[in-house]
Amino acid sequence: MYYLGIDLGGTNIAVGIVDEENKIIARANSKTQTENAEQVADAMAETARKALESAGLTLADVPWIGVGSPGTINKSTGIIEFANNLPFKNTPMQEMLSQRLEGKQVLMENDANAAAFGEYMAGALKGSDNAIAITLGTGVGGGIIINHKIYSGSNFAGAELGHTVIVVDGRPCTCGRHGCWETYASATGLIKTTKEHMADAPKDSPLWTLADGSMDNVNGRTAFDAMRQGDPVGKEIVDEYIHYFSVGLIDMINIFQPDILCVGGGISNEGETLLAPVREYVEKEQYAMNSTKKTTICRAKLGNDAGIIGAALLGKMED
Incomplete structure (x- = not known):
């Protein structure tokens, strides 16, 4: 048996054929294509057919089509009620x-x-x-599995x-609130x-050198790379970032107490440089610090393929 998964993004549509x-x-x-929902549906269908052709398969060889899309999706009706970066508002995408x-x-599915x-x-x-899966990208994405089902x-x-707000009256967020975890941990x-600290850093510091003298060149690796070069400001930025990330992560663990929590997205490429100090924070501050069973914190494994594989296998979710 083969399965087809579509990962719909604001910029790209990725389709994969998944085996057993x-x-x-x-x-x-x-x-x-973001002009209207009809164009998006046309592009998804065309790309799905191309993936099947590449695998030497037809629609008859897959039991369903799985789609992961941004937005709030009513799974009982297949309607995308809203997506802020795509032309969807009460869009019957499942039917289309x-x-x-x-x-x-x-x-x-979202x-x-x-x-x-x-x-x-x-x-x-x-x-x-x-x-729980956490993705550190442009925002902070999250997915929760409870008793083998997506919650x-x-x-x-x-x-x-x-x-989730971690700093009262903190940074403004695109959702309309202030101090969301996303505004600090993404x-x-x-x-x-990084830019806030660079403003006060010496112009000959590794931070400015790594950014070629311009804040426009700062990315998610800049502070970590500066820290590795021995820059105290770079270390200060990384420590601050890890603190804020850990605060939100501990909230998630205290609420859900998952067996495993994995971290994905570009910043997760820092590996143990990121996760080792995060585990120290969690160990000290989580509510269940004295429990014999604690959450395992690890790096996600599938990278950008996670969305395709998850969408393809939606029909296998336990009843």
């Missing part, structure tokens, strides 16, 4: 895509939830009963973990923190 060993055996990609793919069953399910089925969260709340808008937040 949860491995991607064929792929196809295209740009996301099925019509373009010979009436094939389409399963819809993209962060689909990525968490991918890690649960084939990656770092495999074998757990309850788990999305009563209105399908749950697991917006990045919008790559965007780390870049902002």
Whole structure:
């Protein structure tokens, strides 16, 4: 049996064919056309057909089409109620895509939830009963698995973990609140923190050298690279970032007490440089510090493939 998963992003559409060993055996990609929902549905259908052709398969060879999409998705109706970076508002995408793919069953899920399910089925969260996946990108994405199922709340808008406030009246967030975890722990937040410290740093410091003398060149690696070069300001930035990231992470652990929590996204490439001090924070401050069973914190394994694999395998979620 083969499965087809679509990871819909604001810029790109990634499609993969997944085999019974949860491995991607064929792929196809295209740009996301964002003028209207019809264009998005057309592009997803065309890219899905290209992936099937690449694998030497047809629609008859897959039991369903799985889609991970940004936004709030009513899984009972297949309607994308809202997505802030795509032209979706009460969009019946499940029906639209099925019509373009010979009436094939389409399963819809939020993209962060689909990525968490991918890690649960084939990656770092495999074998757990309850788990959380955190993705550190432009924002802070989250996906929660409870008793082997994706948790999305009563209105399908749950697991917006990045919008938990950790600093009262802190940085403004795109969601309208202030001080959200996302504004400090995302790559965007780390870049902002780096720029704030650079303003007071000597112009000959490693921070400025790494950025070629311009704040426009700062990225999520700049402070970590400066720290590795012995720069005290770089270390100060990294320490501040790890502190804020750990505060939110401990909140998640205290609420859900998952078996495993994995961290993905670009900043996770720092590996143990990031995770070792985070574990120290968690060990000292988590509520269940005296419990014999504690949450394992590790790096996600599937990278950008998590969303494709999770979407492809949505039909395998336990009842």
